Amino acid sequence: MDSSQGAVPPQPQARTPARLPFARGWRLVAAVAALVSAAVHVVLYLDGYDTIAVVGPLFLLNAVAGVVLAVLLVVWRHWLPLVGGIGFGGLTLLAFVLSTTVGFYGVNESFAGTNEIVAAVSEVVVVVASAVALLREYVR
Numbered sequence: 642m643d644s645s646q647g648a649v650p651p652q653p654q655a656r657t658p659a660r661l662p663f664a665r666g667w668r669l670v671a672a673v674a675a676l677v678s679a680a681v682h683v684v685l686y687l688d689g690y691d692t693i694a695v696v697g698p699l700f701l702l703n704a705v706a707g708v709v710l711a712v713l714l715v716v717w718r719h720w721l722p723l724v725g726g727i728g729f730g731g732l733t734l735l736a737f738v739l740s741t742t743v744g745f746y747g748v749n750e751s752f753a754g755t756n757e758i759v760a761a762v763s764e765v766v767v768v769v770a771s772a773v774a775l776l777r778e779y780v781r
Contacts, residue, residue: 664777671726671770672711677763678733679707681756695746703733714771720779726771730764737761 686700710729713722737760740750750757 664774667770667774667777668714668723671723671767671774672714674763674766674770675707675711675714675726675729678730678760678767679704679711681760681763682707685756693746693748696748699736699746720775723771723775723778726767727775730767730771734761734764734768737764 682700682704686697686704690700691697706729710722710725714726736745737750737757739745740748741752752758752761
């Protein structure tokens with residue numbers, strides 16, 4: 642059989658070494674930002690949010706999710722943690738924006754204070770870093 646007839650499918654081109662460390666760096670940035678967001682949510686949970694019916698458990702869930710996501714971003718070389726980072730940061734930021742504008746499950750916040758600013762910035766960083774890593778690793 643003639644090998645030019647496609648008996649063996651062509652192998653995908655290997656990613657250049659310069660791209661992989663760059664994407665790993667962005668994964669690490671996203672992981673650290675997810676941990677910062679998780680830490681802020683734990684602090685706020687312990688600082689009184691634990692008494693709020695729906696929002697309290699959501700803060701605790703957010704903290705656990707941030708830690709799990711950070712670990713997955715670093716140890717699992719798959720696109721799913723990157724998409725998870727985009728979703729985690731985006732949805733957490735959306736909940737915060739809702740709480741500062743129309744209210745979120747009865748909580749009306751203001752965009753002021755160190756915890757709020759640190760959390761918002763870290764969530765933006767999770768989204769951006771996850772998106773950049775996803776593009777670097779999976780878009781040719």
